[in-house]
Amino acid sequence: MFNYLIDSAGALLGPVEFFVTPGIGIQLPSNAVELAYELPTPEQGRTWALVNNVPREVIDRRGLVYRKEGGAQQIWSELGELPESFTAEPWPGDYYVWADNAWKLDEAARLSDLKNKVLAKRDVLLREAVLRIAPLQYAEDIGDAAHDEQLALMEWKLYSVELNRMEQQVGFPSEINWPVVPGSSAKQ
Structure with missing residues (x-):
């Protein structure tokens, strides 16, 4: 005789051996069954289970x-x-x-998400540029801008225009050529 445990899903595990209790014999736990023959190894992706008290090979996708x-x-x-x-x-x-x-x-979903991320980064950079442009523009408006401030104002305005035209780049949104931040030599 061959003993098998029944797991929580109903699959048969074993065969297993149980201790013989002197004077009583083998006591099967409530989650065990005794079969007259040993079950062969199931195919890949399958297991043995009792179906109507008969061992059957069933699909196992656990x-x-x-x-x-x-x-x-x-x-x-x-x-x-x-x-x-x-x-x-x-x-x-x-x-x-x-x-x-x-x-x-889903290439359309990927490109849409990428576009949203690129535009969000662009908007952050534009907000930063506005903060740089404002005091330079005020100095220009009141006629008090030094020559280097006028040049910086022009660079920041050009940078802002390049950022704003980002969607017109050929590889947008997959390939972005980020404009250089005025006053730095590193690209974004």
Whole structure:
């Protein structure tokens, strides 16, 4: 006789040996079953379980699974096929959607997000430029700007115009040629 434990999902584990209690014999725990034969090793992705008190090889998708809507991870603990809303195929990451039984890159979503990030950075840089331009422009407006202040004002205005025209660059938003901040030699 061969003894198998039944796990919380109903899968048979074993065979296992139990101690013989003198005068009583082998006592099976409540989560065990005794079979007249040893079960063969199941195929990959399958396990043995009792179905109507008969050992049957069943599909075993337990473990890490992914929601087809959004790719969220979840631990699956039941025997049998996964529900239609899950897959065992690992989610590759952001911008991937489930289509035609596979994860596919949603290039439009990736580019849209990239565009939003680039424009947000551009807007921060434009706000910083406005803070630099304002006092220089005030000095120019009242006729009190020194020659180096007039040059700095022109550089900051040109920088702002280049930032504002960023969307017209050929590789936008994937390839950005950030303008050089006035007074520095490093690119953004």
